[in-house]
Amino acid sequence: MTENNKKKVLLVDDEEYVLHSLKRLLLDEDYEVLTGVSGKEGLELLQGNEVAVIVSDHRMPEMTGVDFLEKARLISPDTVRIILTGYADVTAAIDAINRGGAYKFITKPWDQGDFMRVVSDAVRQYETVKALRSSDEGALLSLAQAVELKDPYTRGHCERVADYALIIAGSLGLPEELKKDIKHGSWLHDCGKIGVPDAILNFNGPLYKEQLELVKNHSRWGANMASLARLPQAAVNVILYHHERYDGCGYPAGLKGGDIPLEARIAAIADVYDALTSDRPYRLKMDELQARELMLSQKESHFDPKLMNIFFNEIACLKTDVI
Ligand SMILES: [Fe+2]
Numbered sequence: 001m002t003e004n005n006k007k008k009v010l011l012v013d014d015e016e017y018v019l020h021s022l023k024r025l026l027l028d029e030d031y032e033v034l035t036g037v038s039g040k041e042g043l044e045l046l047q048g049n050e051v052a053v054i055v056s057d058h059r060m061p062e063m064t065g066v067d068f069l070e071k072a073r074l075i076s077p078d079t080v081r082i083i084l085t086g087y088a089d090v091t092a093a094i095d096a097i098n099r100g101g102a103y104k105f106i107t108k109p110w111d112q113g114d115f116m117r118v119v120s121d122a123v124r125q126y127e128t129v130k131a132l133r134s135s136d137e138g139a140l141l142s143l144a145q146a147v148e149l150k151d152p153y154t155r156g157h158c159e160r161v162a163d164y165a166l167i168i169a170g171s172l173g174l175p176e177e178l179k180k181d182i183k184h185g186s187w188l189h190d191c192g193k194i195g196v197p198d199a200i201l202n203f204n205g206p207l208y209k210e211q212l213e214l215v216k217n218h219s220r221w222g223a224n225m226a227s228l229a230r231l232p233q234a235a236v237n238v239i240l241y242h243h244e245r246y247d248g249c250g251y252p253a254g255l256k257g258g259d260i261p262l263e264a265r266i267a268a269i270a271d272v273y274d275a276l277t278s279d280r281p282y283r284l285k286m287d288e289l290q291a292r293e294l295m296l297s298q299k300e301s302h303f304d305p306k307l308m309n310i311f312f313n314e315i316a317c318l319k320t321d322v323i
């Protein structure tokens with residue numbers, strides 16, 4: 001990594017040995033590290049640097065870690081904030097999350113592997129939110145494509161999901177603005193997979209319960225990043241609710257029927273249809289007819305039946321080479 005590409009991590013702790021040992025860990029992983037021995041120093045460093053992640057101790061004289069994070073949030077809202085607390089300091093951890101908008105808390109003494117994982121996830125979140133903040137469509141699409149690279153089987157998936165979703169949206173005569181949000185939400189529906197380890201995403205077999213939970217978290221993570229980037233609500237809804245099912249047995253919220261936002265009910269159909277008609281590590285792709293039959297058999301349990309009819313009527317009218 002060149003000096004310019006290195007992500008900056010700001011460490012704030014009044015104990016020099018803590019700064020020293022955390023700094024050593026981070027330098028090994030090629031981060032650029034800034035250190036401050038007080039909240040005041042931390043704030044000064046934040047003024048003059050683009051910092052991806054802050055790791056701050058809580059118990060410090062003059063300014064507590066929570067107070068520091070609260071101020072840091074105003075100076076640099078996108079910087080991801082992590083607090084270090086003692087084992088028994090639950091109140092500080094909760095305060096840090098509520099008041100300082102902390103992303104995670106790490107208890108002292110920390111496990112080196114856990115610490116590095118939390119920091120690298122935080123850096124990834126920072127980069128993703130920055131990319132999502134871009135008003136340029138090209139940047140949004142390249143972010144979606146970067147997520148697809150984690151799983152080669154999904155190449156082109158997000159664009160096809162958007163194309164299918166827009167077929168339904170077009171048939172419903174939805175306003176242009178909403179169609180744009182549906183397109184962007186569909187591109188980015190799986191952007192939370194950026195937080196799922198590659199080994200799990202590409203695992204060729206059934207996943208353990210905990211691994212499955214990690215994968216399932218992608219809709220919340222993605223939606224959280226999209227909200228932080230202030231994407232329109234309809235786009236966030238697509239990301240958050242694209243795995244809800246019409247019968248209420250989906251995730252993450254278990255919403256049912258019309259409680260699932262329309263844009264997410266549309267994207268769910270587009271997502272599953274494309275998944276079925278593409279090769280996946282665990283099965284070969286189905287042809288259009290097989291996919292249609294399977295999905296129609298799940299009409300009313302998995303999908304909005306009215307939207308399903310619209311979708312299959314519309315694609316029947318189109319030649320398969322168009323889709
Ligand atoms: Fe998904």
Ligand SMILES: [Fe+2]
Nearest residue numbers: 157189190271
């Ligand atoms: Fe998907």
